[in-house]
Each structure stands twice: as C-alpha cells, then as structure tokens.
Amino acid sequence: xxxxxxxxxxxxxxxxxxxxxxxxxxxxxxxxxxxxxxxxxxxxxxxxxxxxxxxxxxxxxxxxxxxxxxxxxxxxxxxxxxxxxxxxxxxxxxxxxxxxxxxxxxxxxxxxxxxxxxxxxxxxxxxxxxxxxxxxxxxxxxxxxxxxxxxxxxxxxxxxxxxxxxxxxxxxxxxxxxxxxxxxxxxxxxxxxxxxxxxx
Numbered sequence: 001x002x003x004x005x006x007x008x009x010x011x012x013x014x015x016x017x018x019x020x021x022x023x024x025x026x027x028x029x030x031x032x033x034x035x036x037x038x039x040x041x042x043x044x045x046x047x048x049x050x051x052x053x054x055x056x057x058x059x060x061x062x063x064x065x066x067x068x069x070x071x072x073x074x075x076x077x078x079x080x081x082x083x084x085x086x087x088x089x090x091x092x093x094x095x096x097x098x099x100x101x102x103x104x105x106x107x108x109x110x111x112x113x114x115x116x117x118x119x120x121x122x123x124x125x126x127x128x129x130x131x132x133x134x135x136x137x138x139x140x141x142x143x144x145x146x147x148x149x150x151x152x153x154x155x156x157x158x159x160x161x162x163x164x165x166x167x168x169x170x171x172x173x174x175x176x177x178x179x180x181x182x183x184x185x186x187x188x189x190x191x192x193x194x195x196x197x198x199x200x
Contacts, residue, residue: 007091009167010084010110016160017077017117023153024052027128027145032136035153036070036124039136063130065123065142072120073157079113080164107168114165121154121161 026035033040040052061067086106127133128140133148140146 003087003091006106007084007087010080010087010106013160013164013167014077014080014084016156017080017164020153020157020160021073021077023151023156025151026124026154026157027133027137027148028151029136029138029148033151034133034136035151036066036073062132063127066127066130066132069120069124069127072116072123076113076115076117076120076161079109079116083109083113110164111168114161114168117157117161117164121157124154 021036022038024033024035024038024040027033031042031044038052038054040050042048042050055061055070058067058070061070083106086109090106125145126142128137128145128148129142133140134146137146137148140148
C-alpha cells in the first residue's frame with residue numbers, strides 16, 4: 001500500500017513538472033506570454049485568439065541563461081521521471097522479488113531532481129535581460145520583470161520543486177516492532193523478575 005502511494009506521488013510530480021515546462025505562462029504582459037519552451041501572443045483585449053510557438057531546440061532559445069535554465073529544468077524533469085518509474089516498478093513488483101523494497105536510491109534521485117529544478121528556477125529570471133524578454137516586457141532586466149507579471153506556469157514549477165524537495169525528507173513508512181518484557185510478581189520472595197517476552 002505504501003509503495004503505491006509513493007508511486008502515485010512520484011507520477012503526479014512528474015506530470016505537474018511537465019505541465020509547467022510546456023506552459024507559456026511563466027511571465028505575461030497584456031499581449032504576450034512566454035515560458036521555458038513556449039511563447040504566445042494575442043491582440044490587445046482578445047486573449048482567446050492566441051498564436052503560440054515553441055522553441056524547437058536549445059539553439060532556438062534566445063539567451064544563454066535561458067538555455068541553461070531549460071537544460072537544468074529538463075534534467076530535473078528527467079530525474080523526476082526516472083524516480084517515478086523506479087517507484088512504480090517497486091509498487092508493481094511481487095514482494096518475493098524485492099526483499100528490501102523500501103531501500104535504494106530513490107530519495108537520492110528525488111533530491112537530485114529537486115536540486116536541479118531549483119537551480120533552473122533560480123537561473124531562468126536572468127533571461128529577463130534578453131532582447132526577447134525586453135521586447136515582451138519593456139524595461140525588464142535580470143530578476144526584474146518590467147511590465148510582465150508572474151504567471152501560473154512559474155508558480156506551479158516553484159510549488160512542484162518545493163514538494164519534490166520535501167518528499168525525500170519523509171522516510172518510507174517502516175514497521176516498528178516494540179520489544180516488550182514480561183514482569184512477573186512473586187509473592188513468595190517479594191522480588192520483581194523481568195523475563196524476555198518469549199520465555200513465559
């Protein structure tokens with residue numbers, strides 16, 4: 001049961017991370033929005049009539065900091081996906097195959113994914129100084145969005161990174177066995193004898 005919950009959490013984090021990566025709503029102006037991999041524009045006052053595009057490769061991304069952030073965020077997503085596959089494999093594998101089911105490298109992989117994602121999230125706002133972002137946001141500079149405002153895609157990525165960084169800190173639920181001792185009172189000798197539980 002516990003492995004299934006962890007697998008579901010891992011898959012959920014991976015899907016949320018993918019959604020935020022393909023979202024064009026990281027920074028938004030009244031007529032333009034852009035994210036790590038996509039961008040959209042629309043006429044003033046008609047946000048339902050959008051035309052969107054994608055950056056097909058790292059070469060198409062307009063700024064070095066943007067490229068570095070995209071590489072880090074994609075790397076974090078790949079680590080999250082690998083972690084989710086491991087968790088799913090452990091959840092579906094028969095108990096006889098996995099003698100030590102709740103050990104392994106998944107907390108380390110998840111921590112590496114969270115760290116890589118956080119670094120990518122910190123690097124991405126440097127790209128606000130790029131000519132592409134200045135055209136969309138006016139007087140933007142590194143860590144200053146100018147006329148753009150923060151969008152839901154960036155906020156979702158931040159929340160996902162927080163969740164991904166908290167989950168490795170939570171240990172797998174382990175069954176603890178309390179060792180007890182039987183205490184026998186003897187009225188003949190007025191002594192307390194402590195005996196191990198198995199030898200009654």
